[in-house]
Amino acid sequence: MSKLRPNASSGRDAGGPKTGALDTGASGAMALQALDAQAALLPYALALFLIALPIFAWACSYAANRLWMAGSLLIFAVNWAVFYAAVDIFKRHPERRAEIGLRARIQVVAGLLWAGAVAQVAVLGLHAGPGREAIELVAVGGAAACIFFASPYLPSLLIVGPTASAAPVLALMLDPGTRPMGRVALGAIALVLALSLIFNRLLRRQFALATEREALMAERARSLDHAEALARSKSDLVATLSDEIRNGLTGVVHVLTAAVNAGARSGPSREQMAAALASAQDLIQALNATLDTEAAEAGRLTLETRPFDPARLLMEIVGAYRPIAAAKGLELSCHVEEGLAGAAVGDPARARQVVANLVANAVKYTVRGRVEIRAERLGEDRLRLEVADTGPGLAPDEIARAFEPFKRVPRTAVGVSGAGLGLSLSKRLAEMMGGALTAESAVTVGSCFRFDLPFDAEAAPAAGGKSSEASERALRILTADDDALASAMLRAVLEQLGHQVLHANDGRRAFELAQTCDLDLVLLSARLPEMDGPEVVDALRSLDRPVASAPIVTLIDGDAEEARACLKAGANGILRRPVNVGSVARAIAKAMREGEAPPQKLAQIA
Structure with a gap:
């Protein structure tokens, strides 16, 4: 037989960015920051374009193909507008901002459009006559600008930078008269690329630090939320147990006081003794549920998994609660699917605790009518245990509240003892056994709680009872x-x-x-x-x-x-x-x- 133990939440690896081994999430966050930085530089490209425009116009005035040069300038401006429009789409649709793959492709393609415009200027400059050298130098400057604006995102820098630089440098190197200037341009482009790579490296380090800082802030927020939830839990625990302990012990003390003074006056009646016993039992149940809940939250609750007979478990619980139900005038019945062969798989003691809690709640809150327990197969490997009643019923928001620790439904809890832990603990136990606990209810009609468990049709229930x-x-x-x-x-x-x-x-x-x-x-x-x-x-x-x-x-x-x-x-x-x-x-x-x-x-x- 195997043991089940819930795993505690694994903490975040504090190494991460510090060691340089970033996980996929951190790498994606860095890529997203790089794309955002490139988009943030885009408006400055327009300012650079406006500054370079007079120089380009002056050089074109000496060119023999002025109209073609003006057309290339227009193409450059259109390409910038396309780039800006593509980036602006993600600004107007923040929900798509995290689509890193799509954004990266769009921004690289837009950068290549810029590079193509620079190449077109360089090719047209070959036929510009006296203004050829000036136009080629302007194209070299455009290539350097492309490199700079592509530098935040490394793939874009490595693709767009060389593409934008190739045409103007080759255009200068092809003519022997401008070859010395071509060598200068090649050196300048190499220097710009080197500086851009250094700039990219610095940006990546900053992105890594920013990613780590965001992760630490998120971890801090989670820790604060956990601490606040723990503080609320402790406060609810103290408030709930204070009421339960006070109410339970008050009845016991009254009966004991009457017993001590039995020589001077009549002793406690049988009804008083029964009430004191019930109060003490309620107190013990509240304390047990509290201890189990705290152990489960701390990951210290150990469960055993083995096959057991669900029909026998239900009949034992019905036998225990039938006198209580009969005293209230309730009908308590149990129906097991005919021919149910096999065994439920889980911790039998904890499964008993879950079902007993559901039956106890049904009997406790149902004033008239009946409580019905059913067992039936769900598919090949699931078993459903249902507890239905004709009690006051719960609204959807009340069902959600009932499953929260230390929360009770005010409409139904008046005059009924309890710590508000039974359903939340039962749900946790069901999940730890690989099952689930759900509810369906209607106000004034009744409630039906469903406890689903793993089931093995081939397994034989473990022997139980006093077999030796x-x-x-x-x-x-x-x-x-x-x-x-x-x-x-x-x-x-x-x-x-x-x-x-x-x-x-x-x-x-x-x-x-x-x-x-x-x-x-x-x-x-x-x-x-x-x-x-x-x-x-x-x-x-x-x-x-x-x-x-x-x-x-x-x-x-x-x-x-x-x-x-x-x-x-x-x-x-x-x-x-x-x-x-x-x-x-x-x-x-x-x-x-x-x-x-x-x-x-x-x-x-x-």
Whole structure:
């Protein structure tokens, strides 16, 4: 059987830009900044064009083909307008700004249009007569301008720069009379290219720093959001538990006060005792849900996955809640799809917790009518467990609120106890088991909650219940706990189950008693004075006596690290506080069944 544990959110690699190994997202962000920088330079190209216009007009006045030269000037201006219009499209449609591939192609093609206009001026300059050299130098200047305006984006610089420079330099080099000037132009173009590459390198470093800064700001914002959510969660936790603890303990205190003063006045009635017990049970449920929620949020909640019988699980839950439903005059029924062969796959204890919470809510909030539980197949590998009721129903916004931690629906929560954690925890548990928890409801009609789970038609449900003779007979059990109240409660539960109990107050005393007494099982706390639980387990397993193979169950407060330490030391099972008759019986039965298995085998957290 395998173990499932939710992975914590992986943090951002702090290296990234600092190490030079940028991921795809960072590279895309840098390319986007380069394209934006190139677009930002575009208006300055118009200013440069206006400055160079008088020089070009003066040179053209000496040319024999003035009209052709004027046409080339017009083509250059049209090309600039096309470039500007293409860039402006992305300004007017910000949602398309991040289409890096499309933007890059458009800006490179527009740069090549500029380069083509420069080449056309250079070719026409060959026939310009006395103004030829001046026109070719103007074309060289145009090529240098193309290089500069392409420099922010490296692919554009490497494509547009050489293309724009080739024609004017060749035009000067072809004529022996202008060849010396061609060599000067070639050197100037090489210098411009070198400076542009340096400029591009500096810009890329700035883009990398800006990308890293944005990532750090985003990480900081996420951290602040997480901290605020945590603060709100803690505040909701304190507020909710304050009400639950106050309400629960108030009823218990009243009954205990009446019992203490029973000599002077009548003692508490059976109804008062039942009310106090219900208050205490509500308080324990709220605390358990809170601990589970906090463990899930911290990634410390461990689940076991194995096949189990969904029909049996539903029937057990119906048996537990039918008396409560009958007391309210509600009909509680269960329908399992005929011929449902196979097994649900998940953590049976957590699946029981989810379904029990749904049934408890349905019974709690339904005033009249019925509660119906159904199990049916969904395809080949899914099972759906439904809990439908004829309660007050929920509106869509109320359903969303009901699934939020510490949130309760005011319309239905009046006069009903609860911490507002049941549904949110159940949804989280369902997702951790590879399933889902959804709801459909209508106000004044009722609600239907659907719990979907993985299903294996070929799997056989694991054996459950008291399947061995050892779990049915009275056992000699050694308990170890330094908490007097907790040990007294545990002893009462064990004796209620018919077992004989021997108790130790610390780990060393437990180790000594285990060596001298004939024991069937050891049940000890993970936190003990003298020797803690894992130390006692490890010491017992290392003995050369029959007690070394005795089943051992350790009590924990819900910490997954404690559970792992105990299981690693050799414990057969884990029992989480607070305990009750059912959880203790299941833990003992499981430990006795697996008593012959290797001690290091991971066991389910009861």
